[in-house]
Amino acid sequence: MKYDAILLTSFGGPEGPEEVMPYLERVTAGRGVPRERLEEVSHHYLALGGVSPINEQNRALLAAMRSHFPERGIDIPIYWGNRNSEPFFADVLKQMYADGHRNVLAWVTSAYSSYSGCRQYRENLAAALTEADLEGKMTIDKVRHFFDHPGFITPIADDLAAKIKSMQDLGLTSNQISIMFATHSIPTAMGVSSGPEARRDEFAQLAGEGGAYAAQHLAAAEVTMKKVADKISGSLPDWSLVYQSRSGSPSVPWLEPDVNDAINDAADSGTKGVIIVPIGFVSDHVEVIWDLDNEAKDTAEARSLEFARVVTAGVAPEFVDGIADLIQERLSNAEKKALSKLGPWVDACAVGCCPNLRKDLPVVAEA
Structure with missing residues (x-):
């Protein structure tokens, strides 16, 4: 696949007190989470002014990727979209298509295998293609898990x-x-x-x-x-x-x-x-x-x-360069790096991997 754009793919979060409950309702839609639990979690956000740090952190990561990737020979545009808050996937995909992009490589801010951390993102992106009327017009592949990179x-x-x-x-x-x-x-x-x-x-x-x-x-x-x-x-x-x-x-x-x-x-x-x-x-x-x-x-x-x-990887230079490694694996078949016996993880998820268990409650989490 010759990819022509990268999508920084993340969870999203509220950016004001008035967005907190609508955000939590989107996260838990159809899962039967009690209202009392949503209100409890909302207080965590409200204690921080109703603003989740995740979006600003993704803006910083996006800027770091755009700055560093050309040094690694990655010269295709990088966009950013969220599952649960603006910029929503469908809106971003419409913009990417309007900009002429057809084959997208999604790097997700989740390093591990689980329904909520992997397959759900793939389902969300597929749904976004449908919502944006881009089925059959745009392909999106996901970068592998990087827990041991x-x-x-x-x-x-x-x-x-x-x-x-x-x-x-x-x-x-x-x-x-x-x-x-x-x-x-x-x-x-x-x-x-x-x-x-x-x-x-x-x-x-x-x-x-x-x-x-x-x-x-x-x-x-x-x-x-x-x-x-x-x-x-x-x-x-x-x-x-x-x-x-x-x-x-x-x-x-x-x-x-x-x-x-x-x-x-x-x-x-x-x-x-x-x-x-x-x-x-x-x-x-x-x-x-x-x-x-x-x-x-x-x-x-x-x-x-x-x-x-201890710190998270954030925008550490080693982490940004590691993301470039993961992108280069798909752009040019570069060597896959992994530190454990479990890795490097496969590029494509197997059929039946991390199934959607609708009977279970969702993870109210950012990734």
């Missing part, structure tokens, strides 16, 4: 090493520090069915009911810790995978442990310091700022624990 992992590992050293400078030893790699929880059923059906036994052995979603996160954490080991002498703190931002009915099982429960358990076990690594996210949006920088931090401080939160 060095461009994604390197800035996170660098900051994690710095955070460990800072806690050690406070007098804490490695066995007094707990590292928690945090990601958005999803319904257990969504976890079990994540990834290609032919590999589900493999993922179950690696990550139980978390499926490919959890297995990829564990792989990302492992390669991050390997990079950290190259920067710090002596033993490293223990680490675990934890979950946050659950939004579903209490009657529906979701992946656990919750980050706050994990912090309390760590304190009970003698931990003196907690370092949270938001490995499931590419930028500091509401789920990172509210659920980690506020709620998780409050939990740690209530237990008299030292607390630190």
Whole structure:
């Protein structure tokens, strides 16, 4: 395929108090999420002035991509569209078509396999083609998952090493520090069915009911810790995978442990310091700022624990260059880079991969 445009594809978020509830209603449409839950989540946004940071972060990433990509020989236009807020996919696709583009490569701000993080974007883009009357006139392919790409992992590992050293400078030893790699929880059923059906036994052995979603996160954490080991002498703190931002009915099982429960358990076990690594996210949006920088931090401080939160990849030069790597894989068959045994992930999702389980509640999340 000769691609003639790139689409930075993301979740979206409100940019004013009056947009908060309409935004949340779009996110949860048809899923039966109680109004009380929407109102609870709306307070997280309203506490930040009703503005999610995600759109401004995507503008910064878009600018960084447009600045850096020509240096990598990528000279096709880059657009940006959202699932749940302006600029909506259909509107952006209409503009791309009017500008003469027919073969689009979508890079999605979600590094992992799950319905909400992958297949739903593909469904959204297909629906947007229909809405824009572009079926058969424009093709859109999606870039592969990048959970173990060095461009994604390197800035996170660098900051994690710095955070460990800072806690050690406070007098804490490695066995007094707990590292928690945090990601958005999803319904257990969504976890079990994540990834290609032919590999589900493999993922179950690696990550139980978390499926490919959890297995990829564990792989990302492992390669991050390997990079950290190259920067710090002596033993490293223990680490675990934890979950946050659950939004579903209490009657529906979701992946656990919750980050706050994990912090309390760590304190009970003698931990003196907690370092949270938001490995499931590419930028500091509401789920990172509210659920980690506020709620998780409050939990740690209530237990008299030292607390630190590692950066997300954001617009780190390594990450922007890593996105260029992923684009070049599709433009010129460049070498695929991956740090774990699970990668590099395939370009095209298999039939039956990450199915849409309508009975499960959605993830109220940004990606």
